[in-house]
Amino acid sequence: MTLWWQQPVKPLDESARAVARLRQDNLTKPPGSLGRLEQLAVELAAMQYRVKPRIDHPWITIFAGDHGVVAEGVSAFPQAVTQQMLANFVNGGAAISVLARAAGARLEVVDAGTLAPAQMPGVLWAKAGDGSANFTLGPAMSEAQLVHCLNLGRATVKRSITFGSDLFIGGEMGIGNTTSAAALACALLGLPGIELAGPGTGLDAGGVSHKAAVIDRGLELHGFAPPFAKGGPGGIYSGSTEATLEIPPSPPLAKGGTVDLAHAALRCLGGFEIAALAGAYIACAQQGLPVLVDGFITTAAALAACRMNAGVRDWLLFAHASAEPGHARLLAALDAHPLLRLEMRLGEGSGAATALPLLRLACELHGGMATFAEAGVSAGTRHG
């Protein structure tokens, strides 16, 4: 029996793509002069199965979880902030609350496993547990908890489709989750902690080194440590810089292939909100709902989703390049070229909600501009 997350994704509509491309070339502008906005509209046409795509009902779900690895001292903020921020999301004071209002987007907050002892007002209660376990001491979650989170992601997507959503944005909240996301991505990409550990909410250089060491202990414990990193200062990982974006092959230790490795990495190193995001992305691709991926943590979840089901990649658009240093590497691994580069690093889905107007304008231009024939404008010599 195939597990649901391994089932095929919906194919893109290549016919709508071709007609949309043709339309773009006949709009009253030099061909190509709207740059990436043209590509975006054409891509969305293929995803939405219509020549003139629209984003009328964007949907944002924030999944929240707490992280046992916080006990290792990897965050600049106390763990209580996870719950405080959930209240802030619901009360309208957080960045994503403001952005969702501005976008007219539905904003939903789901507790996938924080330390909150009871349901918080306005927050959907779907806890896999009271925070994930400390991954330096054992797996972050059980298999049952992982499946709970993947199913939670799928259920969320189905609910959003019932409400008529035409674009899915996943956000996350969880003190410590850049550590989990970095550890997960290190396992998937065969990298040591130092390559993807970053300041997160505000660590200094010493804090980042400590965070990398914590990640390495987790990688080692669960069998994901890149074996060739142990060569000492001559190893390929020593002294690597931001410019080095080559992704080495998955670690030879991995058994059972890419799909199983991703599943195991998500269970051993991920967080409840990260697993829910991965489940949501896979479900979006299966149900045919375009995804706008946010920043570092959501991209790590997207990477896991794509390793668990390669077809998912076709359904992902990438909003922004985060200031979190490891994000560039995750984007490169997904061959993703995000729309914005504004040095944002907040999470919550805020980068995606900020990029949303660009997708809408791409659709408006594509659907609303006149063609050369309609406007009686002479085409350029490349047309003539």
Next chain:
Amino acid sequence: MTLWWQQPVKPLDESARAVARLRQDNLTKPPGSLGRLEQLAVELAAMQYRVKPRIDHPWITIFAGDHGVVAEGVSAFPQAVTQQMLANFVNGGAAISVLARAAGARLEVVDAGTLAPAQMPGVLWAKAGDGSANFTLGPAMSEAQLVHCLNLGRATVKRSITFGSDLFIGGEMGIGNTTSAAALACALLGLPGIELAGPGTGLDAGGVSHKAAVIDRGLELHGFAPPFAKGGPGGIYSGSTEATLEIPPSPPLAKGGTVDLAHAALRCLGGFEIAALAGAYIACAQQGLPVLVDGFITTAAALAACRMNAGVRDWLLFAHASAEPGHARLLAALDAHPLLRLEMRLGEGSGAATALPLLRLACELHGGMATFAEAGVSAGTRHG
């Protein structure tokens, strides 16, 4: 008597800037995590003299002009397209029409000097002449025409302020105007044509070389040719690449200082719409209306404006990096770091109108988010 465009600009409100900066650091997010959106809000606070800036009434004026230099074969589109596109702007089918609708912005189209024989419906008639003259044969315009255009820009800004606008976007339309803009900027920066000539609406490599040669003839005729470019293949301009963004000093031939040089370059090489844009930018800075600069041609106009009155720079925000290759050099000369990089190269104000939602979201976040104290959220260790 000081000419109006040499009179001082309005100072920025440093007090509003400081209070806005303090507010940003107390909003419920890790400090700095909204990246450039934070800086934007703070900058707009200083420009709008209020701690919580807003963009409720953006204003877009497209200035149009025809260019005598088109006779030299520098455009991929026929000259008739200038007038055809004005009709398209007014009828709502052009990119900027769609973007203005989406933004709820007022869109105004001003004929600063096209070849249109009579007023076109919906277009403001303010012609300085029937197109500028071919700058390879003589000055593009007379002193009286230049002053007409600068005054036209100022009158436009005053009208927009009367209507309550809180942000000014200038757009342009004019077949051939990348050639005029490049020639103007070459004169201001002491560069030969090849450094700033680009494909514009769609020239091939041969077309770009020809365009560069046409620009060089204009620079030579009017005394703006960079003298040190004549050293042959060993000269500093030979083989320069995109990576070379150093701006050499203004050509030693220039007499009367920067201000006079800019004035002369605008008259000899500019276009009517480019001069009107320069006048508008100067007037915005004097009247205290923030400007969002669009792409290659408007940035050349902004460069001229800043050379004519250095204080103008404080009032300019830059929307996007155009795909037109010379734009990077103009931006560097203005120390400008645009918000978007979407490979757009359409003009009309389209890049600025596309970036407008980012300015608005920056204001919304700044004004609408809760502070740590308001939300009862614990601040990070950097605060504690």
